[in-house]
Amino acid sequence: GAGQAVPAPAPPTQAPIAPPMPGRPSSGYQIGPNDTLVIKVFDEPGLSGTFKVDPDGSITYPLIGRVEVGKKTVRDIETDLHKRLLDGYVKRPQVSVEVSEFRSRSVFILGEVRNPAKYSMEGEFTLLDALARAGSVTATASTTIMVLRPKDPNAIAPADPNSGQANEVLRIDLRDLQEGRLTANIMLQDGDTIYVNQAERFYISGYVRNPGSFVLAPNMTVEQAIATAGGLSDRGSRNGIKIRRVIKGKEVEIPAKRTDRVLPGDTVVIRQRFI
Structure with a gap:
């Protein structure tokens, strides 16, 4: 007699995407213009305070003057200030730096997501963070996500996947994200457009x-x-x-x-x- 047909595997379902945990930015976040820093030096109220980063990426700090903080992490700034204060100002400085306000940066999330829109980013912002903010992908989403990096990071309109106006196009497999492969959960940059294609x-x-x-x-x-x-x-x-x-x-x-x-x-x- 004929052999039993093996049932085909069920089609993959779209797993829900968990929202990110709030909190202080992870250690890799690079400070930039218009971020606001809270710097505390233990037992030194005169050296503690709130400092807004200037357009050139520096702050004006008591005693020391201009301190370059742009493109540095909070840890880098703590180490730098510790060294400088040790040099004739404070015997054993204990410095802590936190970001109290993040500059305005944003990404566009378009295509097969529940709430396509422009979203502001705070601190480090990953592809999973973005998809969670947009209410996750729809049932008609394909497994391919495109991240379009604009030539001009100050672009006010989203990049079009067909126009060639992006200078870099990253393709991410949604299944890699859902299975927790960290390499797929890329860090987004200001002005990125995330485009979720419709499934065939x-x-x-x-x-x-x-x-x-x-x-x-x-x-x-x-x-x-x-x-x-x-x-x-x-x-x-x-x-x-x-x-x-x-x-x-x-x-x-x-x-x-x-x-x-x-x-x-x-x-x-x-x-x-x-x-």
Whole structure:
């Protein structure tokens, strides 16, 4: 007799994306103009206070004068001030630096997300942070996310993936993000546009439990397509399966095996079995 058909794996579902934890910026955040720093030196109220970073990336600090802080982390600034204060000002300076206000920086998040918009970034802002802010991806999102880096970081409009106005295009696989691969969770920069593509789809008609349109998984077979549509109905046949496909602008109907690949826009047709 014929062997039992192995059921196809269920199509991947979009895992929810957890929102980031609030708190102080992680150690890699680089200070820039218009950030506001709170600097405290233990037992030295005259050397403690709030300092706004000037456009040239420096602050004016008591006793010392101009201190370059741009493109440095809070740890770098603590070390630098400790060294300078030790040099004839304070015997054993204990310096702490925190960012009390972040400069305004923003990213655009467009495409298949629940709330596409422009979002302001605070501190370090990763791709996962951005997707969580936009309410996660929609059910019709593809597995490819594009991050477009503009040539001009002060751009007021989002970059268009088709115009070539971005000088760098990063492609990230959504499944890598959902499986927690840290390399996929890239750090975003001011002016980035995150674009979530729409998934490619296929159709299935005839004797299946849920005929209709579905998201096409990578390398999907006819067998997997049938499983996505809930399997054959009681009267559905595994024989005589056809695929309607547009080739060179004309729709053709081709016989299909269960192991054949389904292409974007295909319609899989399941016929009735004859008792």
